[in-house]
Each structure stands twice: as C-alpha cells, then as structure tokens.
Amino acid sequence: MLSSLTTKKDIRTFSITPENLTGEKGKGGMATEGSASFAARDLGQGWKVNPYLIVQPGETAVLADIKGQGAIKHFWITDVLPAGRLLVLRIYFDGHKNPAVEAPLSDFFASADYNDFRQINSLPICVNPAKGLNCYFEMPYFTGFRVEIENIGPHVCNLYYQLDCEEKIIPKDSLYFHAQFRCVNPLPYKEDYVILDKIKGYGHYVGTYLHWGVKSNGWWGEGEVKFFIDGDKDFPTLCGTGTEDYFCGSCNFDVGGYREYSTPYAGMSKVGKTDETYISQRYFDMYRWHITDPVYFKEDLKVTVQALGWRGDGRYLPLRDDISSVAYWYSDNLDDEYPEFPNKDEFELIK
Numbered sequence: 001m002l003s004s005l006t007t008k009k010d011i012r013t014f015s016i017t018p019e020n021l022t023g024e025k026g027k028g029g030m031a032t033e034g035s036a037s038f039a040a041r042d043l044g045q046g047w048k049v050n051p052y053l054i055v056q057p058g059e060t061a062v063l064a065d066i067k068g069q070g071a072i073k074h075f076w077i078t079d080v081l082p083a084g085r086l087l088v089l090r091i092y093f094d095g096h097k098n099p100a101v102e103a104p105l106s107d108f109f110a111s112a113d114y115n116d117f118r119q120i121n122s123l124p125i126c127v128n129p130a131k132g133l134n135c136y137f138e139m140p141y142f143t144g145f146r147v148e149i150e151n152i153g154p155h156v157c158n159l160y161y162q163l164d165c166e167e168k169i170i171p172k173d174s175l176y177f178h179a180q181f182r183c184v185n186p187l188p189y190k191e192d193y194v195i196l197d198k199i200k201g202y203g204h205y206v207g208t209y210l211h212w213g214v215k216s217n218g219w220w221g222e223g224e225v226k227f228f229i230d231g232d233k234d235f236p237t238l239c240g241t242g243t244e245d246y247f248c249g250s251c252n253f254d255v256g257g258y259r260e261y262s263t264p265y266a267g268m269s270k271v272g273k274t275d276e277t278y279i280s281q282r283y284f285d286m287y288r289w290h291i292t293d294p295v296y297f298k299e300d301l302k303v304t305v306q307a308l309g310w311r312g313d314g315r316y317l318p319l320r321d322d323i324s325s326v327a328y329w330y331s332d333n334l335d336d337e338y339p340e341f342p343n344k345d346e347f348e349l350i351k
Contacts, residue, residue, distance in 0.1 A: 012167040016064040016147075018050050023066060023165065035158070052080070052160045055087075055151045063147040063161055070167040072139040077105070077161035078131045084115055084349055086153030088341065091139070092146040093176050096334045102341060103181035103326050105149060109133040110267075110287045112211040112324065113349050118269040121262045124207065124289055124328075137206070137328065140174040152344045175203050175330035180338055183324035183347045186215060190318045192226075192304040196327040199301045203331030204294035208246075208303070212284045213322030216309055219252050219278060220319055223306025230299040238295065243305060244268075247286045258284075265289045289328075303327060 014023035019031060034050025055061045079087060089108050091101035106114040110125050111133070120127040126134040139145070151157050180196060187193055195208060205227070214220045221243035226236035240246045244253050248266035253259055257277050260269045271283035295301070307319040324347055 010168065011070075014165050014167060016066065016163040016165065017161065018053050018159075019048075021064070023064075023163075052158045055149065055157045055159055057151055057154050057156065060148050060150040061159065063149060063159070064163050065144075065146045066165070067144040068167055069142055069170060070165055071141065071170060072145065072163055072165050073136070074164040075135040075161070076164075077133050077159060079105070080158040080160070081155055083151065083153050083155060083157045085112060085347060086151065086344055087157060087159075088150040088152060090148045090150070091177075092148075093139070093141045093334060094143045094145075098334065098336075098338070099148075100176055100334060101179040102338055103179050104347070105133070107181055107209065107211065107324065107326050108179055109135065110209040110285060110326070112285060113271055113283070116271055118260070118271075118285065119262060120267060120269075120287070121264070122267060122287060122289060123264045123291055125287065137177055139177040140170045141176075142170065142174075173332075175332055176334055177328075177330055178336070179326055179328050181324065181326050181341070182339065183342055185213070185322040185324075185346065186320040187307050187323055189320055192223075192306050193323045193325070195225075195303040195305060195325045196329070197302045199297075199329070199331065199333075199336055200299070201331040201333030201336070202298050203301075203329055203333070204296045205290060205301060205303065205327070205329040206294055207287065207289045207291075207328035209326040209328075210247075210284075210286045210305070211324045212286065214280055214282045214284070214319075215321050216317070216319055217278060217280050218309050218317075220307065220309050220321065221252065222310070222316060223308035225305045226303070227295050228302035228304075229295070229297050230301075232302070236302075236304075243286075243308075246305075247288050265291060283322075301329070 016023045020028035029046050031050035032045050035052045040047045040049045085104040085106050087105040089105045090099040092099050111127050124137045223243050225240045225246040227238035228236045258270050266288045268286045307321045309317040309319050311317045
C-alpha cells in the first residue's frame with residue numbers, strides 16, 4: 001500500500017460532512033446557521049457553525065447524496081447521545097431502490113453495544129475512544145451513492161460524520177460493497193443460525209460480525225461455520241471446526257477465563273456484568289475479516305453457524321441463544337432482496 005503513494009493519479013479528493021454536504025470544491029465551512037450556531041455566535045462563518053446533524057425520533061437523515069463516479073474510501077461517524085442500535089444505516093449505489101448496506105449503525109461497526117466501549121484495531125473497521133467508528137472498506141460507485149440514517153429510537157441524536165471519497169474512473173469490473181444485518185432471539189432448537197442467504201451474482205465474501213448472547217451455562221461455541229457456494233444444498237463446500245476457531249481463536253478463548261483480543265483480521269470482546277466464565281447471560285462480540293482469504297462465489301452464497309454447547313454426559317447441546325450478525329461482501333448484483341428489517345423490539349439491547 002505504501003508503494004501506491006509514489007505515483008501520479010487522476011483523482012479528486014472530496015469529503016462529505018455537515019459542513020459540506022455536497023463535497024464541492026471550496027465549499028466547506030460556509031454555514032452561517034446550523035447545529036452549533038449558539039457556540040459560534042461571537043465568531044461567525046467559518047468557525048464550526050454546523051458540525052453535526054440533528055436527527056429527530058422517527059426521522060431519516062440524508063448524510064450524503066452524490067452524483068458521479070468514484071469510491072467511498074473512509075467513513076467516520078459518532079453520535080453523542082446513547083442511541084445504541086436504534087440508528088439504522090442504509091447505503092444505496094447507482095440510484096438503486098434497495099440498499100446495499102442495511103444494518104444498525106453500531107453493528108455495522110462490529111459493536112452492537114458501543115456505549116459499553118471496546119476498542120477495535122482491525123484493518124477495515126476501527127473503533128476508537130470514545131465512540132469513534134471508522135470503516136475502511138472501499139465502496140465503488142458508477143453514477144452515485146446515497147447514505148441515510150434512520151432514527152428508530154425515542155431520543156434526538158446528534159451525528160458527527162465524515163465520508164472521505166475519491167472522484168475517479170473505476171474499472172468496469174468493480175464490484176459493489178454490501179452489508180446485511182440479521183437477528184434471532186431465541187434461536188429455534190436444532191436450527192442453524194443464518195448469517196447470509198439467497199445472495200446471487202459474482203463476487204466474494206469479506207467478513208462476519210457476530211453479537212452472541214449466551215442463554216445457558218457452559219461453553220457455547222462448538223458450532224461450525226459453513227459456506228454453501230454455487231449450488232451447494234445439504235452440505236457446504238467450506239465447513240469449519242468451531243465458532244472460536246472461525247474467529248481465529250481456540251479452546252473456548254479460555255486462558256484462565258475469557259481473553260479479549262483485537263487483531264487486523266479477527267477479534268473477540270466480552271460484554272456482561274460478570275467476569276465469571278461459562279455463566280449464562282453473557283454477550284460476546286466477534287469479528288472475522290476475509291481480507292487475505294476472501295470466499296469467492298460465481299452464482300450464489302449462503303453462510304450459517306451452529307449454536308452448540310455441551311450436555312453433562314459429554315453430548316452436544318443445541319442452544320437457543322440470542323444471536324445477531326452483519327455479513328460483508330462484494331458482488332456485481334444490486335438486486336438481492338434482503339429480509340424485512342426487524343422491528344426495533346426484536347433487537348433493542350436491554351440492560
């Protein structure tokens with residue numbers, strides 16, 4: 001990557017923020033009225049007059065609506081109030097009616113309960129103090145893109161954000177970025193949790209985020225992650241050896257108790273009110289990025305994980321846990337139909 005900095009490029013850099021909603025050249029910081037008018041009342045134009053958007057309950061805010069060709073290179077956002085999962089992020093490419101990205105804002109950044117801060121130091125997603133949410137997945141577009149956030153919660157939210165973009169000619173075979181949220185609570189007995197399904201086209205899978213609520217005592221991660229590729233039916237092409245193994249850990253993440261870790265490609269953090277190991281009502285955040293090992297498909301893709309623990313006599317125990325996920329992939333298809341987005345009561349985090 002560093003070597004790419006040494007050559008000339010025909011690229012225009014621009015950013016979309018509340019201070020420059022169109023990303024136009026020489027148009028940043030021009031507001032005379034805005035969200036911080038009171039703070040800037042003695043200084044006036046050019047002095048941080050409109051640094052954030054105010055999003056009312058039930059309102060959908062348009063963060064960006066850009067025409068042209070290029071790519072989103074970096075997305076930073078934070079909300080001041082504790083909205084948690086009740087902000088829904090949607091990103092549309094090339095005028096398409098369906099979003100390619102649809103997920104709670106916090107889950108998209110691999111942090112379902114981001115008010116209980118856990119730092120993430122990965123390549124495509126970083127979460128920095130206190131709630132600095134960063135995404136570095138490149139998102140190409142041919143004719144434009146639109147970014148929206150819907151406030152489905154009861155509180156007014158203040159959104160600070162920046163979308164760093166490049167206006168450029170992109171290769172004709174560039175793929176669209178996608179991210180899809182799913183949730184089940186509880187998982188039906190002896191059913192696999194579906195991370196992704198009914199995805200058509202030509203592309204590659206690049207990441208998984210799981211938020212796992214354990215509802216039984218004991219170890220919960222014996223289940224296998226499976227990838228059904230290009231027509232696989234009852235049995236997958238890729239079948240792992242266990243949940244913690246898929247997330248690049250091993251042996252229950254247990255080194256005298258659970259051990260949190262955050263690496264460029266995989267990580268796990270624990271959430272809960274107790275430090276005891278193997279006690280129910282614990283929540284875990286796990287991410288796995290397929291950056292150097294994408295899962296390629298040419299027709300279709302399905303991804304699942306089993307929820308599996310142990311019975312007292314040494315037999316596996318199918319679990320009925322609270323599981324949610326975000327799947328990340330690139331494909332040439334914008335016509336996939338996502339499941340109906342769940343009602344907020346189905347995934348709101350209650351503490």
